[in-house]
Amino acid sequence: TYYNPDVSPTGDKIVFSIDCQIRTITSDGGGPVTLTANGGHFPSWSPDGMQIVYCEPGYTALDMVLRIMNQDGTNNHVLLDFGESLPDDSTQKLIEH
Secondary structure (H helix, E strand, O other): OOEEEEEOOOOOEEEEEEOOEEEEEEOOOOOOEEOOOOOOEEEEEOOOOOEEEEEEOOOOHHHOEEEEEEOOOOOOEEEEEOOOOOOOOOOOOOOOO
């Protein structure tokens, strides 16, 4: 079962999670490509379709990490670590999708 599918802005790819991994397929049903090695959920395309944002699970809900990567899985890095304290001055905001 595929979870949280999201079609790219150009309509040529679909990103989804399965078995705690982020994968893509082409919209014509081409073979899946696994993009993550450490797990992931809730993938979403950037507006330009060049990057994918997703949540990487931790040991608890507070250990969740928001990550971003290129559409091919390269340049994968942390956007927001929910295990760290957020500043009280509102300089960081959670992304609404």
